[in-house]
Amino acid sequence: MVASSGTRVRAAVVGTGLIGGSILLRLHRAGLDVTGWDPDPATRLAARDAGVPAPDELTAAVAGRYVVFLCGPLPTLPETLLTVAAATGGECVLTDVGSTKGGLAAFAAAHGLTHRFVPGHPMAGTDRAGLGAAEPDLLTGAAWVLCPSAGPGLPAFRWLTGLLGEVFQARVVPMAADRHDAVAALASHVPHLLAGALAGAVDRSALRDAVLALAAGSFRDGTRVAGTPPERTANMLLGNREHVLRELAGVRSFLDELAGALADADAGALTAGYRDARATRTALTGRAFTEIHRSFPADTGSDHGDGGDHGTGGDHGDGGRDGGGPGADGGREELDFLLGIGAAGGHLSRCRISGTAVEYTAHKPAGEMERG
């Protein structure tokens, strides 16, 4: 990717395991000037073998970079955020890929980093781990949550949205951090609990070996994420504890209804429950979108977007952040638009910034068919 000034964007990825490694490989393939860093020396060596510079020191890896992806384990992110913020210029955009957003967003705000930290969460993964399992296309086309904030944080959000759309063909879902955590609890964390319960119960069952022999689609699908490294899953759940327990209660309640109908041999109630379940499953696989283009004013001459007072040397790109300040209302209208897109189940595919305007390409779910 070449910035509007004609220079290559300088990026860094900190924590090059499955997700970070996949981001690293993709940015590298897209032609960005990218460095990687990982606490594990063997992983740094593997990155170099893949042709990506991976200095031994974290600060050397991020110095002079225009964007840094923080991809280490969830519990390490606050400390890493502060370290990287201190080692980079004030215009360097920071983002993460952690599975919960509320805690880190609040931490960043408390440390005065809201103007350049954009909490992020790409919704993809596998049950494998490490740079060896990373693939440049792992995140291609993925839903990728970014949490915008009004005011001085908007330019960083816009620029990162543009980058993710261009390099990853990401479907960027704008969402407030707390709302993300509630949604992710249902969309990802509770499913991990169910998968663990199913696989764990079979592990204890006297029927285990025979179950493995008969395991077909429903069991294989329903337990896949139980193959994830246990520590990673535990960290994910603990990082979103309250939301997960709250949403689990709703799932348990529906399970109680289904089991109650089954115990009562009430075919009507059982079928009705599955009809509701199927409606959502059908909506998931049959989503259609309407494309929308929306522009908002982007102040010029603000203290953002000059793109030239950070980094080392003069060969880093500004990636189109010229004139990227928030609008006259502090970006409130823009923020409302963005959060509305996310709440409706939509996403952004593009964000282009000119001197005085920002233009989004958004995709809103088209009206769903009537449900039976």
Add this chain to the structure above:
Amino acid sequence: MVASSGTRVRAAVVGTGLIGGSILLRLHRAGLDVTGWDPDPATRLAARDAGVPAPDELTAAVAGRYVVFLCGPLPTLPETLLTVAAATGGECVLTDVGSTKGGLAAFAAAHGLTHRFVPGHPMAGTDRAGLGAAEPDLLTGAAWVLCPSAGPGLPAFRWLTGLLGEVFQARVVPMAADRHDAVAALASHVPHLLAGALAGAVDRSALRDAVLALAAGSFRDGTRVAGTPPERTANMLLGNREHVLRELAGVRSFLDELAGALADADAGALTAGYRDARATRTALTGRAFTEIHRSFPADTGSDHGDGGDHGTGGDHGDGGRDGGGPGADGGREELDFLLGIGAAGGHLSRCRISGTAVEYTAHKPAGEMERG
């Protein structure tokens, strides 16, 4: 498939929806002389369009057949079994593909059909339905439970095992009917309950649209079978009610433990639970087998296996059932061997019958690696 006598095996499939239709198309492609029947006239027409004879009358479709697959909805199977048994010769092998086996096996025994009815359950499917969704390869290589019984029922089991191994490359899992139902509860039915609860809870949630936007692997996988036609799922669960509720209790109990560890923020307990879950998931994907060959005596001159006193005309095959009587002990040793294979999580890939012996090719799980 050509029988040992050089004639084509004559087969019929009753109920040509997703599973029955897939069996029909596969048998047809394998060169068997096969007919189909479905209560729906349009489905019969579609079968004819696919080049398969599909008479309007059920009795015409099954008369003179050497094997009949009963593939209609679960609640219809007892009546269909009696109808087809009455319309076919005493040597015609009958089998079904229903998701539970205990009830129908007992029904068949009560009606004196054990010697030719072999309860069956191929472990495959999709969330679609109907002959239009059927594919000749849907069941290729699938685990396919058959329930053998000692004594006069063994020859039918052997012959059907050979047919399924040859035509479908099936992994035939021998299992007593009641045990199948307990195992299927864990391997398939409880996963359907969890999928329904997850999709149903999201359907009711105010976060629904946003969840659909973020749904990644764990949610998509975990809800896939919630897309199955609701009546089919309800029938399946109701047909195995007691086993499903019993096995669900074990899964709930593990879920309680995980949720309790999460509520207590007990990372150690949560990780330990997921370590157990992962052990079973890893065992599922990394199964290795040892091939075994075992022979048993097959009495000649019994009242089974003469393969010549049924059907219309003389052009139907006996499929190698010559001399297929049970051994001197009524097949007890053979049955123990078979059920042992299924209980250990193994399967059969081949069954060959000569005049005085039956030889199985079986695959037993190799010793698993030590678990951490």
